[in-house]
Amino acid sequence: MATLTQAPPVAPPPAPEKRPPRRRGRWTPYLLLLPGLLWLLVFFALPVIYQASTSVQTGSLEQGYEVTWHFATYWEALSEYWPQFVRSVLYAASATVLCLLLGYPLAYLIAFRAGRWRNLIMILVIAPFFTSFLIRTLAWKTILADGGPVVDALNALHVLDVTAWLGWTAGDRVLATPLAVVCGLTYNFLPFMILPLYTSLERIDPRLHEAANDLYAKPSTTFRRVTFPLSMPGVVSGTLLTFIPASGDYINSDLLGSTDTRMVGNVIQSQFLRILDYPTAAALSFILMAAILAIVTLYIRKSGTEDLV
Amino acid sequence: MAFVNWLKRHLVVIAGLLTLAYLLLPNVVVTVFSFNNPKGRFNYTWQEFSTEAWQDPCGVSGLCASLSLSLQIALWATLGATLLGTMIAFALVRYRFRARGAVNSLIFLPMAMPEVVMAASLLTLFLNMGAQLGFWTILIAHIMFCLSFVVVAVKARVMSMDPRLEQAAQDLYAGPVQTFLRVTLPIAAPGIAAGALLAFALSFDDFIITNFNAGSTVTFPMFVWGSAQRGTPVQINVIGTAMFVLAVSLVLVSMLIGNRRNRQKA
Numbered sequence: 160m161a162t163l164t165q166a167p168p169v170a171p172p173p174a175p176e177k178r179p180p181r182r183r184g185r186w187t188p189y190l191l192l193l194p195g196l197l198w199l200l201v202f203f204a205l206p207v208i209y210q211a212s213t214s215v216q217t218g219s220l221e222q223g224y225e226v227t228w229h230f231a232t233y234w235e236a237l238s239e240y241w242p243q244f245v246r247s248v249l250y251a252a253s254a255t256v257l258c259l260l261l262g263y264p265l266a267y268l269i270a271f272r273a274g275r276w277r278n279l280i281m282i283l284v285i286a287p288f289f290t291s292f293l294i295r296t297l298a299w300k301t302i303l304a305d306g307g308p309v310v311d312a313l314n315a316l317h318v319l320d321v322t323a324w325l326g327w328t329a330g331d332r333v334l335a336t337p338l339a340v341v342c343g344l345t346y347n348f349l350p351f352m353i354l355p356l357y358t359s360l361e362r363i364d365p366r367l368h369e370a371a372n373d374l375y376a377k378p379s380t381t382f383r384r385v386t387f388p389l390s391m392p393g394v395v396s397g398t399l400l401t402f403i404p405a406s407g408d409y410i411n412s413d414l415l416g417s418t419d420t421r422m423v424g425n426v427i428q429s430q431f432l433r434i435l436d437y438p439t440a441a442a443l444s445f446i447l448m449a450a451i452l453a454i455v456t457l458y459i460r461k462s463g464t465e466d467l468v
Numbered sequence: 469m470a471f472v473n474w475l476k477r478h479l480v481v482i483a484g485l486l487t488l489a490y491l492l493l494p495n496v497v498v499t500v501f502s503f504n505n506p507k508g509r510f511n512y513t514w515q516e517f518s519t520e521a522w523q524d525p526c527g528v529s530g531l532c533a534s535l536s537l538s539l540q541i542a543l544w545a546t547l548g549a550t551l552l553g554t555m556i557a558f559a560l561v562r563y564r565f566r567a568r569g570a571v572n573s574l575i576f577l578p579m580a581m582p583e584v585v586m587a588a589s590l591l592t593l594f595l596n597m598g599a600q601l602g603f604w605t606i607l608i609a610h611i612m613f614c615l616s617f618v619v620v621a622v623k624a625r626v627m628s629m630d631p632r633l634e635q636a637a638q639d640l641y642a643g644p645v646q647t648f649l650r651v652t653l654p655i656a657a658p659g660i661a662a663g664a665l666l667a668f669a670l671s672f673d674d675f676i677i678t679n680f681n682a683g684s685t686v687t688f689p690m691f692v693w694g695s696a697q698r699g700t701p702v703q704i705n706v707i708g709t710a711m712f713v714l715a716v717s718l719v720l721v722s723m724l725i726g727n728r729r730n731r732q733k734a
Contacts, residue, residue, distance in 0.1 A: 188563035195552035195615060199574050202612040206589035213592045261487045268484030282719055283488060287495055289715035291673055293692040294708040298494035301512050349491060407582020414696055424584045431588055444588040455580055
């Protein structure tokens with residue numbers, strides 16, 4: 160049977176929980192908190208309130224806006240832009256699943272199989288961050304270009320026929336289709352999946368694998384019954400860290416997609432910065448925020464990992 | 469059969485390396501195309517080898533100005549977020565106070581919100597206040613969204629710190645200030661440095677929040693965005709490649725120094 164690897168050095172006993180008695184400084188914590196919290200209150204919480212108020216205003220740019228409790232804006236925004244909402248959720252969910260499928264093997268590789276290459280692979284995972292992500296996203300325009308090697312290969316393998324039948328691509332093109340946008344989203348948020356996965360996989364005691372092996376578990380059983388359940392905290396925070404930014408993203412859709420792939424982020428951006436219809440834009444943004452908060456709360460409850468921070 | 473067995477045993481490694489390739493492919497493309505000599509306004513298809521852009525990285529008007537603006541904003545935002553975030557982290561770990569739950573959620577929420585929502589709501593605030601959009605509004609926004617990440621990074625480090633070290637310092641007649649400067653701060657330093665680095669990277673590369681709150685001010689990501697509509701100069705790829713090479717070599721050098729130091733200690 161497998162020999163046990165050397166036990167890791169015994170961890171030092173946890174520091175006693177009791178805090179040293181503080182003679183002075185009853186106000187110290189509040190003074191330490193004050194500037195930062197004030198910043199967050201004024202520039203994060205207050206804006207949310209302003210946005211809520213903007214969403215129920217009516218008026219025009221020239222005559223100014225007034226709060227008239229015009230809740231119909233929400234209804235109008237939803238009935239006009241529900242396809243973009245559905246698309247955002249679909250694209251973000253697909254990208255999250257793809258990130259998990261692609262990221263898990265790499266995180267596993269770094270945690271258990273990389274040996275002395277571990278640090279190097281780790282650097283290579285983080286390295287793309289050092290080049291502006293807009294430049295890297297533009298590179299996908301080259302990679303997926305019409306008649307380029309990637310598209311030609313997919314065509315020759317008849318992959319594009321299948322994806323076109325599924326409605327992911329159109330004709331001989333990959334650019335300007337949902338597939339390109341999801342591919343870009345997956346690429347952009349993959350490191351956010353890999354890092355938490357790696358952190359939770361790395362904490363798993365390798366002796367557990369050996370124990371499972373000793374008890375005649377096949378590698379696949381070991382993975383299903385030991386490794387994967389223990390990596391759940393990483394899976395939960397990884398999926399959140401991917402899904403949340405992906406659902407509000409408008410860069411990938413703008414650069415790699417077309418008008419048929421517009422997501423809710425694109426609508427908010429153009430309403431705010433080009434069309435200048437502030438109430439509609441604020442209502443859309445508020446709906447997105449509420450939806451994300453609801454999804455996140457439900458998901459965290461369900462998966463039972465309360466302390467993500 | 470032997471091949472199938474080999475494949476089975478190394479499936480994870482192969483899949484992992486393929487993912488790594490997927491992650492690095494765009495960087496390879498960016499680097500290769502920094503040596504391109506494109507025909508039209510867009511640098512998306514390969515024409516011929518040229519080092520022209522590398523000889524004149526600032527040759528496009530506005531590019532280097534936007535780069536230096538981004539650097540300035542990133543530096544100030546890092547300073548602000550690190551200072552405020554470190555203070556919050558210490559308060560959270562070291563003290564008991566009321567409304568801890570509310571404080572925790574106020575710090576967690578900015579990280580759990582799509583950027584576009586924060587960007588849009590901050591813009592409504594600025595519009596309502598009649599603020600002039602530009603350098604200051606960008607800086608305010610960047611400090612706001614970097615703060616939480618600094619808190620998380622510093623908190624993790626301070627939490628794993630043994631409080632008995634500080635007690636020991638006090639037993640040895642160190643005053644509170646001396647204890648903080650000579651014991652607490654040096655131990656917390658790696659966490660603070662990690663938070664600061666993260667803040668710098670986040671601020672420097674931020675697009676969505678800047679896009680909403682910049683007015684007509686152009687940071688580097690805004691420049692790239694604009695050029696994606698008008699025509700992408702090769703110089704963008706030059707800057708991207710240079711940043712990548714510089715950062716990776718810095719990391720490698722610091723790793724080598726760390727390794728040597730560890731060996732000397734051993």
